[in-house]
Structure formats: C-alpha cells, structure tokens
Amino acid sequence: MGENGYRNNSGGDGGADADKLEGGKLNNPLKSVNSMHREIMWRDIHGQVHRDIAKVLGISEGNIALLFKKNSDGSYYNKLFGDEYEELKREVYGLRKSEEAGKLNRDVVRARLNEEAIRSLDELIMLRGNAENERVRQISAMDLLDRAGYKAIEKTKAEVTVKISDEKGDRISKALEEMRKVG
Numbered sequence: 722m723g724e725n726g727y728r729n730n731s732g733g734d735g736g737a738d739a740d741k742l743e744g745g746k747l748n749n750p751l752k753s754v755n756s757m758h759r760e761i762m763w764r765d766i767h768g769q770v771h772r773d774i775a776k777v778l779g780i781s782e783g784n785i786a787l788l789f790k791k792n793s794d795g796s797y798y799n800k801l802f803g804d805e806y807e808e809l810k811r812e813v814y815g816l817r818k819s820e821e822a823g824k825l826n827r828d829v830v831r832a833r834l835n836e837e838a839i840r841s842l843d844e845l846i847m848l849r850g851n852a853e854n855e856r857v858r859q860i861s862a863m864d865l866l867d868r869a870g871y872k873a874i875e876k877t878k879a880e881v882t883v884k885i886s887d888e889k890g891d892r893i894s895k896a897l898e899e900m901r902k903v904g
Contacts, residue, residue: 751799751801751802752801753801754801754802754805757778757780758788758802758805759805759809760778761774761778761785761788762802762805762806762809763809763813763829764777765789765806766806766809766810766813767813767829767833769833771785771786771789773836777836787799788802789806791803845861845864845865846861846865848861849861849862849865
C-alpha cells in the first residue's frame, strides 16, 4: 500500500498479492486513517457514488471498494476505517437534527455544486463547439464570455431634467449669446 493507504501497483508490498485472503479475512489492513479516507467517508455518507468519488479524488474505484470491504463475519476488513466510518455516520446523522447540521450540509452542497459546475462548464463548451443549432452555439459562446468577465456592453438611454432658477437661466442665455457673437 502507498503512504495514503492505496495500492500503488508498483510492486513491493503494494502489489497484487497484498490483499490475498488469509483464513477467510483479507490481510494488510490500514495502519491509520488519513484525510483522504475521511473525505471518502464524508462523500459516501452524503450519498455520492463510489465511481464519482474516485473520479473527483483521482483514485481507482477498486481502492474505494476495498475500504468498504467487509469480512465474512460482517466486520470491516479495514477495522480502523470501518470504526471511524461508523462513528462519523452516527455523528452526521445526529448532527443533521441540530443547528450545526446546516453548516455541514452547506459545505457538502457547496462541494457538490463545485463538482457540478465543472460538469456544466464542460457541457457548455461542448455545446458551443458541437451544437447543430447556430443559436445554441451563439448563446453558449456568449454565456462563456459573460462568465469569464467579458460581458457585452449594454447601452442604456437616460434622460436627465435639470431645474434651474430664472436668474441662472438668464445668465446662461446671455453667456451663450456672447459666445455666438465672438465665435
């Protein structure tokens, strides 16, 4: 296993033989749970499928499946991971009922929206280049430019009414007459 607990497929102790069964149980369990493992736990608890977790975190789906692997007796193969995962589940489900749940859920939603934003941007770029309808391509291109900060300049027409006193109006009229005589 690599330093983050994932098989590195480079031979040595992280090779294909690292997870052989011994007496009905897998060998080579985790020695510690790291931040990557906790991220996987959070995403799993909040409903993200393992395929998407693997894609986002840049690891194989098989490595994630191995973390959640259970022995024949129902216990987690990776006891440290399983114990912390079950504790986190209890904590999260309990917090959802409390005020703190709002913040935690907002963080999860924000993370999910960030992931979806990337997919949406990819879709928008694909539409801009591949859509059959010219209007769809145009709208996609304008939307991309707008999001990049290059929004088209919008012209507006404004009418301004200025009220001045009769005395000032007379002074302005006299000044204009003098300018016409000189100029």
